[in-house]
Amino acid sequence: MTAVLGDPDEALAGIADGSTVLISGFGMAGMPVRLIDALIRQGAADLTVVCNNAGNGDTGLAALLAAGRVRKVICSFPRQSDSWVFDGLYLAGKVELEVVPQGTLAERMRAAGAGIGAFYCPTGVGTPLADGKETRTIDGRDYVLEYPIKGDVALIGAHIGDRMGNLVYRKTARNFGPVMATAATLTIAQVRRVVETGELDPEAVVTPSIYVDRILDLSEAEAAP
Amino acid sequence: MIIAPDPAGRTTEHLGRGPLSRDELAAVVARDIPRGSFVNLGIGQPTMVADHLPADAGVVLHTENGMLGMGPAADGDEIDHDLVNAGKIPVTELPGASYFHHADSFAMMRGGHLDVCVLGAFQVSERGDLANWHTGAPGAIPAVGGAMDLATGAKDVFVMMTLFSKDGTPKLVPECTYPLTGLACVSRLYTDLAVFRITPDGVTVVETYGTTVRELASRLDVALRTLDDD
Numbered sequence: 236m237t238a239v240l241g242d243p244d245e246a247l248a249g250i251a252d253g254s255t256v257l258i259s260g261f262g263m264a265g266m267p268v269r270l271i272d273a274l275i276r277q278g279a280a281d282l283t284v285v286c287n288n289a290g291n292g293d294t295g296l297a298a299l300l301a302a303g304r305v306r307k308v309i310c311s312f313p314r315q316s317d318s319w320v321f322d323g324l325y326l327a328g329k330v331e332l333e334v335v336p337q338g339t340l341a342e343r344m345r346a347a348g349a350g351i352g353a354f355y356c357p358t359g360v361g362t363p364l365a366d367g368k369e370t371r372t373i374d375g376r377d378y379v380l381e382y383p384i385k386g387d388v389a390l391i392g393a394h395i396g397d398r399m400g401n402l403v404y405r406k407t408a409r410n411f412g413p414v415m416a417t418a419a420t421l422t423i424a425q426v427r428r429v430v431e432t433g434e435l436d437p438e439a440v441v442t443p444s445i446y447v448d449r450i451l452d453l454s455e456a457e458a459a460p
Numbered sequence: 461m462i463i464a465p466d467p468a469g470r471t472t473e474h475l476g477r478g479p480l481s482r483d484e485l486a487a488v489v490a491r492d493i494p495r496g497s498f499v500n501l502g503i504g505q506p507t508m509v510a511d512h513l514p515a516d517a518g519v520v521l522h523t524e525n526g527m528l529g530m531g532p533a534a535d536g537d538e539i540d541h542d543l544v545n546a547g548k549i550p551v552t553e554l555p556g557a558s559y560f561h562h563a564d565s566f567a568m569m570r571g572g573h574l575d576v577c578v579l580g581a582f583q584v585s586e587r588g589d590l591a592n593w594h595t596g597a598p599g600a601i602p603a604v605g606g607a608m609d610l611a612t613g614a615k616d617v618f619v620m621m622t623l624f625s626k627d628g629t630p631k632l633v634p635e636c637t638y639p640l641t642g643l644a645c646v647s648r649l650y651t652d653l654a655v656f657r658i659t660p661d662g663v664t665v666v667e668t669y670g671t672t673v674r675e676l677a678s679r680l681d682v683a684l685r686t687l688d689d690d
Contacts, residue, residue: 261544262548264525264542311606314602332601338567341561363639404559406527407542409560414562
């Protein structure tokens with residue numbers, strides 16, 4: 236049963252130190268900023284964060300990093316024009332980095348959500364990112380063995396949710412949301428508004444309710460004093 | 461302006477002119493993208509190729525962050541922060557566009573469904589190895605993004621770069637010295653001075669701009685064939 240909440244702090248209750256946290260978003264599109272702000276207040280530390288980027292500007296993931304809560308970042312593209320918070324921490328040796336090709340990052344989480352034990356992937360063969368990994372030739376092509384990435388928590392930025400927990404996304408803000416929602420023990424989505432059950436077209440639902448544990452209704456959160 | 465290849469299929473030396481400008485280079489790449497292709501244009505210089513694709517070419521642009529049918533950069537009221545390209549720049553959608561999540565977007569690449577991707581590079585080897593994601597310099601923060609997935613997955617990988625670095629060092633090399641992005645993946649190399657085809661047999665010069673095959677051969681440590689040799 237999905238809990239629909241208006242209080243960000245209630246939505247983020249109970250996150251343990253040392254958790255692996257999957258955070259959706261590509262740059263700021265689909266980034267669940269209100270959930271990340273609540274995670275900072277909640278106080279969980281020693282986190283491993285899985286996200287495509289390593290934070291932009293000073294808000295969202297960058298603020299979580301600046302608060303010193305992140306032990307390790309797993310991402311495809313940390314270095315951006317506005318990733319100064321991560322850059323500073325990394326160069327000072329204060330955060331670990333695992334760089335994963337973007338499609339492999341998505342597929343490793345897809346595998347976690349789909350119950351796949353590992354998979355052979357052609358991306359990265361012969362490059363430094365395949366160093367130390369098992370490789371295998373299948374039908375004349377070389378592949379690298381990649382393992383799933385499972386989250387303890389996924390924080391998802393979606394567009395609209397219903398009271399059951401079904402989610403729809405908007406344009407390219409969909410990005411990692413649907414995959415991460417499947418790959419974590421506890422999936423928390425922030426949505427711009429919540430509609431009554433039955434109002435979303437079942438043919439248009441992208442993330443089915445089975446994957447969603449808590450929804451933060453931003454329209455209610457913004458309205459709160 | 462479109463610079464036509466030789467209709468007889470021979471190597472052409474475009475003399476009496478200088479090297480290609482960045483804009484001309486983008487036009488030459490666009491010229492060689494087959495009609496009706498599904499194409500991914502990498503971040504930076506490759507995005508300029510879109511400006512030279514004729515509207516009636518039926519080319520569908522893919523962006524790694526989950527869209528087919530990407531339109532030009534958004535302007536003014538069109539800007540929607542839910543609709544960005546791989547460089548996080550606001551873009552527009554064209555009729556017939558579709559959205560999908562990241563695992564699908566990269567399955568599309570890895571699964572060999574994309575016809576062409578256009579990427580920038582630090583170095584390309586004579587076997588078509590690509591180095592474009594990391595200088596490997598001390599203190600450089602590695603960031604790969606979708607470069608390896610594109611290099612491995614697209615049916616044809618076109619690279620756009622200058623042929624020589626600012627200090628005159630060739631970027632088409634016998635063996636890449638920068639960390640690799642993919643092995644034997646580049647099929648065509650577009651540079652300011654020449655266009656090359658790369659196959660397991662080696663490097664063939666298709667066209668030169670403001671220089672000759674002979675002069676290029678003297679500046680590169682790579683054996684060059686011409687179309688006339690094939």
